[in-house]
Structure formats: C-alpha cells, structure tokens
Amino acid sequence: MKLLDCPLIGRRPISEFDYVGEVRKPPVDCDTATWAAFVFNRQGAPSVLRERWYHRPTGYWFILDRDTLTDEVKAIVDAREVRYDIPA
Amino acid sequence: MSWKLLKYGFKRSHDEPRFFPEPKELKSHYDVVIIGGGGHGMACAYYLAKEHGITNVAVLEQGYIGGGNTGRNTTIVRSNYLTPEGVKFYDTSVKLFEDLSDEFDLNIFYSTRGHFTLAHTDSAMRTMRWRAEVNKHYGIDSEVVGRDEIGKAVPYMDLECAGHTPVMGALYHAPGSVARHDAVAWGYARGAYNRGVEIHQRTRVTDIRTRDGRVIGVDTDRGAISCGKVISMVAGSTPRITEMLNLPTPIEIFPLQACVSEPVKPFMDTIVVSGSLHVYVSQSSRGEMVMGASVDPSVLHSTRSSFDFVEGLADQMVDLFPFMSRLKVMRQWAGMSDMTPDFAPIMGKTPIEGFYLDAGWGTWGFKATPVSGKTMAWTAANDQTHELIEPFRYSRFADFDLVGEKGAASVGH
Numbered sequence A: 001m002k003l004l005d006c007p008l009i010g011r012r013p014i015s016e017f018d019y020v021g022e023v024r025k026p027p028v029d030c031d032t033a034t035w036a037a038f039v040f041n042r043q044g045a046p047s048v049l050r051e052r053w054y055h056r057p058t059g060y061w062f063i064l065d066r067d068t069l070t071d072e073v074k075a076i077v078d079a080r081e082v083r084y085d086i087p088a
Numbered sequence B: 001m002s003w004k005l006l007k008y009g010f011k012r013s014h015d016e017p018r019f020f021p022e023p024k025e026l027k028s029h030y031d032v033v034i035i036g037g038g039g040h041g042m043a044c045a046y047y048l049a050k051e052h053g054i055t056n057v058a059v060l061e062q063g064y065i066g067g068g069n070t071g072r073n074t075t076i077v078r079s080n081y082l083t084p085e086g087v088k089f090y091d092t093s094v095k096l097f098e099d100l101s102d103e104f105d106l107n108i109f110y111s112t113r114g115h116f117t118l119a120h121t122d123s124a125m126r127t128m129r130w131r132a133e134v135n136k137h138y139g140i141d142s143e144v145v146g147r148d149e150i151g152k153a154v155p156y157m158d159l160e161c162a163g164h165t166p167v168m169g170a171l172y173h174a175p176g177s178v179a180r181h182d183a184v185a186w187g188y189a190r191g192a193y194n195r196g197v198e199i200h201q202r203t204r205v206t207d208i209r210t211r212d213g214r215v216i217g218v219d220t221d222r223g224a225i226s227c228g229k230v231i232s233m234v235a236g237s238t239p240r241i242t243e244m245l246n247l248p249t250p251i252e253i254f255p256l257q258a259c260v261s262e263p264v265k266p267f268m269d270t271i272v273v274s275g276s277l278h279v280y281v282s283q284s285s286r287g288e289m290v291m292g293a294s295v296d297p298s299v300l301h302s303t304r305s306s307f308d309f310v311e312g313l314a315d316q317m318v319d320l321f322p323f324m325s326r327l328k329v330m331r332q333w334a335g336m337s338d339m340t341p342d343f344a345p346i347m348g349k350t351p352i353e354g355f356y357l358d359a360g361w362g363t364w365g366f367k368a369t370p371v372s373g374k375t376m377a378w379t380a381a382n383d384q385t386h387e388l389i390e391p392f393r394y395s396r397f398a399d400f401d402l403v404g405e406k407g408a409a410s411v412g413h
C-alpha cells in the first residue's frame, strides 16, 4: 500500500489524501495572455513540485516539495513560505 | 493444422521475412523526423508515405515499437463523445479502424461489442441524454436505454449495484469495439517501412535544435540529424519534449493503471463502463477480464503499478459483478497519461515553425490512432492544421476556446 506522511499524525494510506496540485502565485493586473498562461499551463516535465495536499480524516491542508519522477517527498513546507498579499 | 504450417515445421531453416528491418545507421538528413514509435507515430509515418509521397522520414523510438501507452491500453474504440468536435473526429477514426485489417493484410482482431456507459445518478442520466442527442445529430449510433434493456444484454450484472448506487439507465453505443493494440502499431509500421520510411528503435531524442524560430534538426543518443520538420508523438513524454523548446503546455502526467483477471470461458460480449464508479470492463478474446479505472490521484512520471489501484477497482467491480470476487488478478500495469484540462488532445502546428504536436492523449488516445496519423500527416505535408483537428489546436487555451470533453472521457478508456 502506498503511504504518505501526514505532518499532523504521521504515516497514513494514500487513499486518505486528496491531491490539489502545484502551489502557484497568481499574477495580478496582467494582460489576458499572461492570465491564460497562468490558468492553463503547468510545469509538466519531471521536477520537484511544490504542491498542496489535503488529509481528509483530519481536515488538514499542507504543502510539500515532491520529486515527480521518483515520488520522493523532499520537504514539508511551512504555509507562511508561500503566502502572498491579496491586493486591496 | 494447415499444410503450409506442417511443411514449414519440417524445414531446416525458418527464414520468414522480418516484420521490421534490422537496425541500421542513421542518415544525416531526413525531410521529416517523427519522435515516438507508438501507434500514432507509426500511423503518421504510414500516411505521410502513402498519401503524400513523403518517404524520407525517420521514426525515432527510444524503446521498442508500441512499448509506450499503445501497448498498455485497454483498446476500447468508440465515438460516443460529448462535443461535436470530438464526435466528428472519433467517428472518422472508428470508420478507418473498421477497414484496417484488410488494409494491412494483418488481423487486428477488431471486434465490435456494443458499449454501455452506466448512469447511477440523475445528473449522469442527463449527461447520457445530452451525449445521445449530440451523437445522433452527427449520425452516430447512440441511445439512452433503461434498466430492462441493460438487464437483458448484461444479465450477470447486479443492477442494484449491491444496493447503494442502483443503475438507472445507460448510454448504449453499438459500434463500441476492442482491437489488438500491438497489431495496429505493427501494421502501420510494416506499411510505412515497405514504403521507404526508416524506423529506428532504441534511439532517443535528447534535444531539438532551432534557428530563428524554426526547427533545423534533432540530437539523439546516436548522433545529430538535420531535418525540416519534427512531429512529436510521445504521449506521456510530451512535457519532456516541449521543455526542450521552452514551449509551455497545460499537459500534466498522471499514471493510468489497468489489470486483467485469469482467463475464463467467454460470457461477456459487451463493454461495460461506469462513470460514477470509475471502472470499466470487457472480456478479451483469450477470456481475461480487462479492467481499468481513472488516473492515479497525483502527478507522477512513472509506470509503476500499485496495490491501491487493484483494491479500489475490485471494491467497485464486485458491486457490479459479484461473481468476480472469485477471479484472480493475473497481471497489472501502468502507462503515463498526458492529461489536458478539457480532456481533448492538442494537435497541429505550434508557434515554432516546423514543429508539430500530437499530444494530450491522456486516457483516450488509442481509438484516435488512425485519424491522428492521417490528419497529422496532412498537417505536416501542407504546413497547415487539418480542419478536423483545428478545434484541438495548441492556441485554444490562449484563446479561452476549450473543447470540454470531460463528460465523455473522465473514466480512462
């Protein structure tokens, strides 16, 4: 069975988690082409992706860096590291 | 046993002609280089040679012919899609498929089974009605059927689905078929080879060279080649190729898994799909139950299979077919699906002159093998995106002009 470390309660079966996808910062005040590129385009090639996950039983959201070629988790990332201000 | 076979058995040397050529040196120049020796690459090479007289073509394949998703899929061919663009495109492919065995003089075991997409909820029923109407409008044989008809056609299925998600009806698509995937790739490959195309297996493209925004050649692990046109037909490896050109795409790679049971006597002549339970099944000509589901939950560039897949699939499958609890799973495997946000492919010209893309085949591209080969060959030969694939163009995302095919393609087949 595939397992993932939940930062809150430790190793759990992968079926308890939801995958949200890469954590990205939306462009503000941009032209339509830049917006379309943000909405649709993705880092598709193998890389270390910073991605958001959700652990259903605990209702816990968290962020990790994962190698999408080897499936290795490289780091748990503090949410403060990826936060950004929403313009007024 | 046939007389020919008996005579052959007694012969000292068994010198049947090779299906594929022995490997030879790469030339320094080709007019067209096709990256990827799956069904799509082989079909494109075949039609380039046959319909456009372009034969100075090399197909470069990093592994072996059909070793990618072509040899890993569950071979379902159908045209009951949701969008007019999709329906027209896949219908052209189904019609090409029907004649392939004759065209190749090779049995591709094309077997028309009839295809049920079960609906377990009101909203699924609504999608089925929608699909049936779009299909009928374009002359496709599709209709919504009720429980009685499903019960008659698939008597061994539990319509109550163990009581928690009873089947309400289904979309029935009589032309739904299965075929032998390897034979499709081999048939196209042999046809292309006989017309002068070079096929180089174990040859990996490592870079694509451009000058002033146009393609001038490719680098491979066996040396550099110059060429005027490159067609990328690499399915699950697409982002690695487009990255060589700094060409952004919406494609993300998710593993898609499948498995087969031990063989049992033939009893099931239809294909059954449940969108709500995310599973599908057909019986192969060898008697194995061929089963699949949706993509794995997270991005991964890997063809490893997992226990979680079989466990999740069995959980749903046994609700529909209780007797299957006694069948053993014989083999399981995975492919890498190149998923797009609208579940439609990305095909045709790109912002780089001479670079053509055939990708975004996700979980549904086997059925498109003939039509993709044909339209991509036309596109490269005329340097103009073929009208049938215009809706799938690379620029549709920048134009916010998507093809919303999820309602008909989200269960991988």
Ligand SMILES: Cc1cc2nc3c(=O)[nH]c(=O)nc-3n(C[C@H](O)[C@H](O)[C@H](O)COP(=O)(O)OP(=O)(O)OC[C@H]3O[C@@H](n4cnc5c(N)ncnc54)[C@H](O)[C@@H]3O)c2cc1C
Pocket (backbone or CB within 6 Å): B035, B036, B037, B038, B039, B040, B041, B060, B061, B062, B063, B064, B065, B066, B067, B068, B069, B070, B071, B072, B073, B074, B075, B076, B077, B203, B204, B205, B206, B233, B234, B235, B236, B237, B256, B257, B258, B292, B333, B334, B335, B336, B337, B361, B362, B363, B364, B365, B366, B367, B368, B412, B413
């Ligand atoms: C489990 C599973 C079930 C499926 N079921 C169905 C189904 O029932 N019906 C359906 O229609 N579709 C189905 N599909 C989808 C279908 O298999 C694919 O969309 C289709 O086979 C893609 O064909 P292709 O020729 O484009 O790619 P592939 O067959 O993947 O060929 C691409 C080739 O490119 C080669 N390559 C990659 N990078 C390089 C490089 N740098 N240099 C040289 N060569 C390279 C690879 O080795 C590979 O052989 C399924 C897929 C999977 C994984």
